[in-house]
Amino acid sequence: MLDRIGGEVARATTIVRFAPGHSFSPHTHGGGEEYVVLDGVFQDEHGDYPTGTYVRNPPTSRHTPRSDAGCTILVKLWQFDPGDRNQFSKDMAEGLVSVGGGVQSAELHRDAREVVNYFELDPGAALHVNAPGGIEVFVLNGSLMESGEGVRQRSWLRLPDGHAFAGAAGDDGAKLWMKTGHLRFVAAPA
Known part of the structure; x- marks a missing residue:
């Protein structure tokens, strides 16, 4: 959990x-x-x-x-x-496109509440995401540094609304699943 x-x-x-x-x-x-x-x-x-x-x-x-x-x-x-x-x-890797700087991205889902993306980062590549409504990231493979902290494979992080994601892939690169915008709708099921 x-x-x-x-x-x-x-x-x-x-x-x-x-x-x-x-x-x-x-x-x-x-x-x-x-x-x-x-x-x-x-x-x-x-x-x-x-x-x-x-x-x-x-x-x-x-x-x-x-x-x-x-x-x-x-x-x-x-x-x-x-x-x-x-x-x-x-397949998350289907439709990957280069967004520059050693980063490739595929949009998996988009609606009025959220955007879900898959990213592949070359070793040392940087990814900056500033999205309203919060950010969740799951490191599928590889590792990265985010806000001075090491984040390894199978790690999950959540950034609240108003916080940007600023990550740089480690020596082995990184593959990330990212969801943005959805945290403004956080509530327990009725």
């Missing part, structure tokens, strides 16, 4: 590891679910999602999650616009 607001039904950010052959019962996501497959292959009746896949299951969507071979996912629950019904999955 990285973050939780609420009780039994909660707005949450979690890393979940599925043992090989593990599954959950069919369930509906009242507040939506998004996840990034960190390793292995996550599966449900809609498809197989290998490492590097970003998936959005909006409010009212239903599925039966499993992983035949095992996997690890970063999951965010109850963080959607209640009217969102756009369900999709995509």
Whole structure:
């Protein structure tokens, strides 16, 4: 558990590891679910999602999650616009474009509440993001320095509204998942 607001039904950010052959019962996501497959292959009746896949299951969507071979996912629950019904999955590296200075980016999702991006940084490359509404970053691979602090693979950081992200990739480069704008809508599920 990285973050939780609420009780039994909660707005949450979690890393979940599925043992090989593990599954959950069919369930509906009242507040939506998004996840990034960190390793292995996550599966449900809609498809197989290998490492590097970003998936959005909006409010009212239903599925039966499993992983035949095992996997690890970063999951965010109850963080959607209640009217969102756009369900999709995509390879995060698909459509990468250079934004200069050794940084490539792919926009994964955009709506009035938030923007979700994937970044690949060459060793030593700098990334500066100043977005209203807060910033969340998950380091998928590599490492970086942010505000003088070392941030390694599988680290999560959240910057509140009014704080900019200023990161520089380490000697091994960095791959980042980033969500911006959404923290102004933080509330526990009703």
